[in-house]
Amino acid sequence: MTHKVMRQGAATLVLLGWFAGTTFGQATVRIDGSSTVYPITEAVAEEFMSANPGMQVVVGISGTGGGFKKFYRGETDISNASRPIQVAEMEECKKAGIEYIELPIAFDALTVMINPANTFVTSLTIEDLRTIWSPEAQGKILKWSQVRSEWPDQPLTLYGAGADSGTFDYFTEAVTGKAKSSRGDFTASEDDNVLVQGISKDKNALGYFGFAYYIENKDKLKAVPIVNHENKPVTPSEASVMDGSYTPLSRPIFIYVNRKSLDRPEIRKFVEFYLKEGPALTKEVRYVPLPADAYQKGMERVAKGQIGTAFGGHSETGLHIDELLKRPLSTEPRK
Amino acid sequence: MLAGVRPGRRRLMDAAFLLLGAALIVLSLGTLAALLLDLVRDGLPRLTSGFLTSFPSRKPDQAGVKSAIVGTCAVMFVTAVTALPLGVASGIYLEEYARKNWRTAIIEINIANLAGVPSIIWGLMALGLLVYALGLKRCILTAGLTLGLLVLPIVIVATREAIRAIPQGIREGAYALGASRWQTVRHHVLPYSMSGILTGAIIAMSRAIGETAPLITIGALTYIAFLPPSPVTSSPPFVSLTWLESPFTVLPIQMFNWVSRPDARFHANAAAAGVVLMFITLSMNALAILLRYRSRRAIRW
DSSP states (O other), X not given: OHHHHHHHHHXXXXXXXXXXXXXXXXXXXXXXXXXXXXXXXXXXXXXXXXXXXXXXXXEOOOXXXXXXXXXHTTOOSEEEESSOOOHHHHXXXXXXXXXXXXXXXXXXXXXXXXXXXXXXXXXXXHHHXXXXXXXXXXXXXXXXXXXXXTSOSXXXXXXXXXXXXXXXXXXXXXXXXXXXXXOSOSEEESOHHHHHHHHHHOTTEEEEEEHHXXXXXXXXXXXXXXXXXXXXXXXXXXXXXXXTOSOSSEEEEEEEEETTGGGSHHHHHHHHHHHHHHHHHHHHTTOBOOOHHHHHHHHHHHHHTOOBBSSTTOOOSSOOHHHHHHSOOBSSOOO | OOTTOOHHHHHHHHHXXXXXXXXXXXXXXXXXXXXXXXXXXXXXXXOSHHHHHOOOOSSTTTOOOHHHHHHHHHHHHHHHHHHHHHHHHHHHIIXXXXXXXXXXXXXXHHHHHHTTSOHHHHHHHHIIIIIIISOOOSSHHHHHHHHXXXXXXXXXXXXHHHHHXXXXXXXXXXXXXXOOHHHHIIIIIHHHHHHHHHHHHHHHHHHHHXXXXXXXXXXXXXXXXXXXXXXXOSSTTOXXXXXXGSOOOOHHXXXXXXXXXXXXXXXXXXXXXXXXXXXXXXXXXXXXXXXXXXXXXXXXX
């Protein structure tokens, strides 16, 4: 009897030890993070695996912040991020001894949408958007005529991104100057398709979401030209995003690569593949690729193992991609 | 007869209640039927053999649910293997063996409460305990254990209800013939309560198969284009458990991802994946109902 118990106990211990001791996926590229970056990374992963049989890539979606949490715990090799790494995340990486290479890989353009039946709005300035979306407007700015007096006395119904999304963070920062500072009385959804539906059925609607959702629903929605810093109204398009004239509502999105992971040949191969095939695949999944030299610069960073971020831990809006690439990289948070 | 209510009126109330009941059934079943019909109509054109045997893809027409089906089945297997025996054993212990005192009272209250805890809380608990504290990988085993814990209270409660429905005379009869407590449980209590326990198992597994939130918390993936290693190997000992620590995705997560895509063709994929998920749930339930039917037929009191 006691023998049997002992034998079972030993077997359990062996089993537990085997679970604790093994590490799966040494030949696997492990990626997690933003849902905005996901479609591009998924496309690259798919192509990479068909070009390199036997190599495995897995991609998860846990949001930019959730992705970084796994990244600095060393659970992932690459983190998808729709915003630059932040101060707290930089410090966690430092504590864990994780060095990262920051690679901008595409543009994401936020698009302000109205119903096609709306003919009086021909462009919006950032000031207009601030009037509409600032926290002070809550319960007060309820009609189009309150935004600009020449617009009709019709109700204004608002649609926007859910508060947990990077889209919400970026839009609020670009419009009100402070991330997450927004009025709360609007139809919010993490699912952009819900916003598409809402705006396409409501002639008084105004809303914002990612460019890809606009492209797929061009017949149901109208994109509003946004007046940029040169006082020119610019319609979001591949060209206007790429040349930097659609500002400040376009932003670069990133992947962060663990420098130590790059020592593994499959990771290096995957990252190089990403930067080489990325532009074409980015277009295919309806995002806007960066100018060609940005990928060149990315290759350089990988080849030389240049670690750090160009942002010092703070998000910025309206930053031109050329300026971003010229900046020095650092792992120290900027005050 | 109730005082002051005329017989004609009573009959009228009876008929009115019947009508109300029938109307509610039609309403609820009608809603369900409409939803299912809508799902099948959207998904059916995509339900080809290619859809079942392809991995996810950025191209909606080439995307499939192979890894999600295998992931769902593997996770459900781990859940069933852990939650069902443990839950039934706990139920038997609490009903047949445990003394009724304040300690078992506390346990009982806790189990009833645990059955109502939101699934995301289980996910956070699993992340903290299984992944961070015990160092398990974010893999099939962890997912199965998480869902196992999630449905364990349901299995325990159902088991206890089923056991409680057995007349005390059966047990007393067994004891009178000199059966031990275990013999009574093994040969009488358990077989007679089996149909109720299986109903509980159906409910528990059906709940587990649709869960998304706790699996996202413990790190289910969205894009995975390979299968876990096979549980059967060609060399001794012919059985391999390495699939337990393989990364995974499940059908509800795949569906969720497709629904939120901008391209409408992915929405059809999501509907098709929904049909597949429903088919798996229904066949799982059919199996349990068959077992239940057979266990009922075997009982002769």
